[in-house]
Amino acid sequence: MAEAAMTVQPVDYDDIQGLVRFGYPRLKQACFLLLRVTHPEAARAWIAQAPVTSATKLESPPETALHIAFTSAGLRALEVAEDIIEGFSSEFIVGMSSDSSRARRLGDLGDSDPGCWQWGGSPAEMPHVLVMLYAMPGGLAEWGSKAMSQAEEGFEQLALLTTSDLDGVEPFGFADGISEPTIDWERERPARDVELSDYTNRSCLGEYLLGYPNEYGEYTDRPLLDGLRDPDAILARAEDAPERADLGRNGSYLVLRQLKQNVADFWRFIDEQAQGDPVRGKQLAEEMVGRTMEGEPLMGHPEEAIDGESDPRNTFTYRSDTKGLRCPIGAHIRRSNPRNADLPPGEPGFISWAARTLGFDAEGLANDLVSSTRFHRLLRRGREYGVPPHEETGLHFICLGANIARQFEFVQSAWLSGVRFAGLSNESDPLIGNHLPREDGTTTDTFSMPVASGPDRRVCGLRQFVTVQGGAYFFLPSRRALRYLSKVKVQP
Numbered sequence: 001m002a003e004a005a006m007t008v009q010p011v012d013y014d015d016i017q018g019l020v021r022f023g024y025p026r027l028k029q030a031c032f033l034l035l036r037v038t039h040p041e042a043a044r045a046w047i048a049q050a051p052v053t054s055a056t057k058l059e060s061p062p063e064t065a066l067h068i069a070f071t072s073a074g075l076r077a078l079e080v081a082e083d084i085i086e087g088f089s090s091e092f093i094v095g096m097s098s099d100s101s102r103a104r105r106l107g108d109l110g111d112s113d114p115g116c117w118q119w120g121g122s123p124a125e126m127p128h129v130l131v132m133l134y135a136m137p138g139g140l141a142e143w144g145s146k147a148m149s150q151a152e153e154g155f156e157q158l159a160l161l162t163t164s165d166l167d168g169v170e171p172f173g174f175a176d177g178i179s180e181p182t183i184d185w186e187r188e189r190p191a192r193d194v195e196l197s198d199y200t201n202r203s204c205l206g207e208y209l210l211g212y213p214n215e216y217g218e219y220t221d222r223p224l225l226d227g228l229r230d231p232d233a234i235l236a237r238a239e240d241a242p243e244r245a246d247l248g249r250n251g252s253y254l255v256l257r258q259l260k261q262n263v264a265d266f267w268r269f270i271d272e273q274a275q276g277d278p279v280r281g282k283q284l285a286e287e288m289v290g291r292t293m294e295g296e297p298l299m300g301h302p303e304e305a306i307d308g309e310s311d312p313r314n315t316f317t318y319r320s321d322t323k324g325l326r327c328p329i330g331a332h333i334r335r336s337n338p339r340n341a342d343l344p345p346g347e348p349g350f351i352s353w354a355a356r357t358l359g360f361d362a363e364g365l366a367n368d369l370v371s372s373t374r375f376h377r378l379l380r381r382g383r384e385y386g387v388p389p390h391e392e393t394g395l396h397f398i399c400l401g402a403n404i405a406r407q408f409e410f411v412q413s414a415w416l417s418g419v420r421f422a423g424l425s426n427e428s429d430p431l432i433g434n435h436l437p438r439e440d441g442t443t444t445d446t447f448s449m450p451v452a453s454g455p456d457r458r459v460c461g462l463r464q465f466v467t468v469q470g471g472a473y474f475f476l477p478s479r480r481a482l483r484y485l486s487k488v489k490v491q492p
């Protein structure tokens with residue numbers, strides 16, 4: 001549809017669930033409830049009155065926050081019509097653990113096989129609803145039980161995911177939560193497939209929220225309903241199709257994966273490789289991550305942040321380090337965000353477009369198969385759980401995005417698990433890879449650190465330090481969509 005025909009509406013923060021805009025660093029206590037619907041009517045009644053937090057900035061920030069998201073099985077359990085569910089993306093509909101090919105692509109093999117998961121690995125253990133509760137230290141228990149009162153009339157609890165506050169550090173001991181995309185809330189970035197020759201951290205709103213143009217200048221597919229199905233106009237009308245009610249607008253997809261970290265084995269491996277030398281050990285661990293344990297990028301950074309960044313430690317690219325001499329090409333943060341840009345402006349047309357978006361990069365052959373980062377950003381909202389060394393510990397990995405396949409699945413499969421990432425061989429992500437041989441026998445348990453002259457330094461025999469314990473794809477609706485879904489039965 002031509003842009004002139006669109007009704008561009010201002011961003012309505014009050015309609016958006018606050019998790020899209022805030023990570024709630026002050027709300028250090030959190031827990032995530034995985035629920036199954038037992039009585040749809042009572043479940044809808046609870047959802048209708050739940051105090052869901054909006055993305056509006058308040059003078060005094062909230063002391064608690066509550067968010068709600070649904071799996072496709074959950075929408076079905078709430079009696080949402082099948083043709084509405086069909087409007088969601090196919091990976092959301094079938095789910096994270098739906099088939100062995102997806103499991104293979106995501107690296108969910110061996111101990112991470114969905115058959116071994118504590119939740120989400122089979123239809124009987126599939127959560128319907130995710131309720132996320134956040135509170136100031138000490139405030140969760142009382143407020144949480146009040147917020148959840150009467151929920152038992154409509155739901156049963158499948159699992160309660162607790163979280164821990166490790167003070168900005170993930171369980172292996174590295175500073176976390178440093179790099180996030182800067183969302184273009186003002187919609188100033190031209191919503192068109194412009195050719196960017198420089199990496200920018202600024203990312204179109206439509207990469208994270210449905211109903212807005214994404215980095216291709218297109219509106220991501222989402223359920224658009226006949227206006228007659230929403231006679232009271234509970235839902236916003238679609239910008240690109242004003243006669244349709246937009247069930248997706250201001251909503252997002254949410255990926256949740258429970259990632260258990262074997263901290264003792266990780267540091268044992270490091271110690272073996274460093275032959276007991278703690279300085280060499282720390283250096284190796286930092287090369288595997290791409291940042292020091294304190295959070296400094298191995299690439300270095302300027303004193304001042306640029307490009308709308310709030311943290312100068314996030315102001316860098318790998319452009320001056322094509323060989324990986326300062327930051328190994330296979331380091332976790334380089335794989336998960338190679339910080340590359342499109343080809344410089346060139347010939348228009350399909351070949352140029354395919355080259356820019358599918359993977360042939362202008363920064364040299366070493367970067368082939370690394371497609372432009374701006375189509376594969378993730379908004380991370382995870383929380384740690386357990387306190388090492390006494391408890392089972394890990395990360396409830398959470399990311400938001402408007403397209404699960406192009407964002408989370410691509411990063412997880414092509415970049416983190418990809419054995420041919422950027423010309424490397426026999427490697428996968430040193431931190432989170434499963435390091436099992438591939439079906440064709442290719443090994444994935446090495447990690448190489450190039451040096452200026454001579455052969456790469458290399459560690460072999462990497463073990464699986466992170467195992468998946470559960471996971472699912474959710475839809476995080478707008479507050480209007482939540483109201484609509486809680487009234488589903490009254491639709492014509």
Ligand code: HEM
Pocket residue numbers: 170171172174175176177178179180259260261289291332333334336337378394395397408411412416431432466
């Ligand atoms: C237990 C598992 C994991 C651990 C311990 C871990 C650890 C880290 C650490 C220490 C950082 C650097 C801090 C920062 O830049 O914010 C980081 C960054 C990042 N991680 Fe992970 N991570 C894990 C899983 C994942 C997964 C599953 C994904 C994606 C599928 C992912 C994607 C990213 C991204 C996109 C960044 C930011 C990179 C950048 O923009 O420079 N991580 N992670």
